[in-house]
Amino acid sequence: MDEKWAVSASGLVKMFGDRRVVDGVDIAVPTGSIYGVLGPNGAGKTTTLRMLLGIIEPDFGHRSLLGHDRPRDASDRVGYLPEERGLYPAMKAREAIAFMGALRGLDWKTGRARAVTLMEGAGLGHAVDEKIRKLSKGMAQLVQLLGSVVHQPDLLVLDEPFSGLDPVNQERLEKLILVERDRGATILFSTHIMSHAERLCDRLAIIAGGKRRFEGTVDDARGMLPQRVRYTPHRPDPAIRGILPGDAVADGPVGAGGWSFQLPGEGIEALLVRLIDAGYGISGLSIERPGLHEAFVRIVGGQDVQP
Secondary structure (H helix, E strand, O other), X not given: OOOOEEEEEEEEEEEEOOEEXXXXXXXXXXXXXXXXXXXXXXXXXXXXXXXXXXXXXXXXXXXXXXXXXXXXXXXXXXXXXXXXXXXXXXXXXXXHHXXXXXXXXXXXXXXXXXXXXXXXXXXXXHHOOOEHHHOOHHHHHHHHHHHXXXXXXXXXXXEOOOOOOOHHHHHHHHHHHHXXXXXXXXXXXXXXXXXXXXXXXXXXEEEEOOEEEEEEOHXXXXXXXXXXXXXXXXXXXXXXXXXXXXXXXXXXXXXXXXXXXXXXXXXXXXXXXXXXXXXXXXXXXXXXXXXXXXXXXXXXXXXOOEO
C-alpha cells in the first residue's frame, strides 16, 4: 500500500453511449484523511466512486486503491455505503451488520459482538434485536453504515451518506465518520450538501459536468472569493452611501441594520477613518470569509446545490 495515497486516479473517463459522464477526472486521497467529492446532482460523483472501487471499469485512465491497480484485490479492506440503500427487511439489525462483515471476511461471532458495540456507540443500542423493517429510514441507513465499518476497513467509501437523514441522524453520522478517521481509516465520501463537507473534509474535489473543477482544502476553496465586511454605524443615514464602497448593500431602510460590502483592496483602515471623521462611528464591524457554499456556486457556475 502506498503510504501517501489511499486512493489515486488520473484521467478517468467513462462513456455512457456518446455522453462522457466522467471526463478526465484526477483524484488523490491522502491516507488517513477525510476527503469529499462534491458536485451537483448528475455531476458524475457516483460513477467516479464506482470506477475507483472497481465496480465499473473506466474507458480511459488509471486508478489505484490501497496500493492495488485492480481495486477489487483490496475489497476486504474497504467499507462501502452505496447511494442505493438496501438491507434484508426480515433480518435483525445485529445480524444485518454481522452479515455485511461476513461478506468482507469477518467471522460471524466477532461481527455480532462488534455490531452491539457499534450500535450502542451510535445511540441505537435499543434496536439491536429489532428487524430492519421496523426501523425508521434514518436508523436503517445508520445500521447499513455500521455494517460497512464492522470489519474495521482501511478505507471507507460513502456515496451521498447524508441524503434522506434528519438532522439528528446527520449528526450521528458525522460523529461516526470522525470515529472512523480517529481509528485510522481513510474516509472518501460524495455529497452535494456543502455544510457536511465544510465541517468534515481535510481536502475535497469539486466535480461538475463530469470534470474536476477544483481540488484542495476548504480554505483553498473559500479563498477564491473576496472577504466581505459587515459594518453598522452609530446612526443610520442614507448619505453614508457616498463614503461606503459602490457595492455596499443596505440591511434595512437606509442601512438601519448595517451595510455589507467587499473588503476594499486598500484594506479597511482608511475607510474606517473616513467614516469616523464624518461622524458615523462604529457600532458593529466584522470581516467575514465566504463559506464553502458560496465558493462552490462560483466554481460550478450556479448549478443546483444545497447549503
